[in-house]
Amino acid sequence: MKEFAPVWGVVLAAGQSRRLGQPKQLLRLGGEALVRRAARQVLEAGFDGVVVVVPPGALGEHVRAELAGLPLTLSVCPHPELGLSESFRAGLLALPPGVAAAHFALADMPFVTAEHHRTLLDAFRASQPPLVLARFGDEGVRAPPHLFRADLFGGFTQSGDHGPKHLIREYGPQAVWIDLPAPALRDVDTPQDWADLSAG
Incomplete structure (x- = not known):
């Protein structure tokens, strides 16, 4: 059986939910907090380990409580107010030495399933491209989860509330693209998003 270098999943769950007005990580869908649902799906996909990036302070304690019992790092x-870029770096810092790649997912996309995550993982293991990128629906909307090979980690130099778009631009021509269904793109940014999602 072929041996693979470890590939870890990273769930970004440190956001401040400014537009929503309440911590999106703690919203419950089907009786389960969104952060736990997201972490569980990544765990079930078969990564070698999973990091969940959590906020500091009291909110962080609540998020940790929702994740209790799951085999996570x-x-x-420390500074989620500086934007999503800080969460990416906190996730990278928690990875062990020797990982081949990291797969980044968001805590507020509850319909991205373990099977979806596994599809990206399998695509990486098949040819080890620099990027494995997801796109959703017939329109091909690009959105996480995205997987980055380890030699790209040093390029996570972005700031503000976004991921390493410059790496996606640079290495996009070499990327493997995975098509996911449009309903999996649904996320929670505003009260209306949550109302619509809760209503099914």
Whole structure:
């Protein structure tokens, strides 16, 4: 059986939910907090380990409580107010030496399943491209989860509330693209998003 270098999943769950007005990580869908649902799906996909990036302070304690009992590595993002870029770096810092790649997922996309995550993992293991990128629906909307090979980690130099778009631009021509269904793109940013999602 072929041996693979470890590939870890990273769930970004340190956001401040400014537009929503309440911590999205703690919202419950089907009786389960969104952060636990997201972490569980990544765990079930078969990664060699999973990091969940959590906020500091009282909110972080609540998020940790929702994750209790899951075999996770937790990483505190000390400055989530500086944007998503800080969460990416906190996730990278928590990875063990020798990983081949990291797969980044968001805590507020509850319909991205373990099977979806596994599809990206399998695509990486098949040819080890620099990027494995997801796109959703007939329109091909690009959105996480995205998987980055380890030699790209040093390029996570972005700031503000976004991921390493410059790496996606640079290495996009070499990327493997995975098509996921449009309903999996649904996320929670605003009260209306949550109302619509809760209503099914």
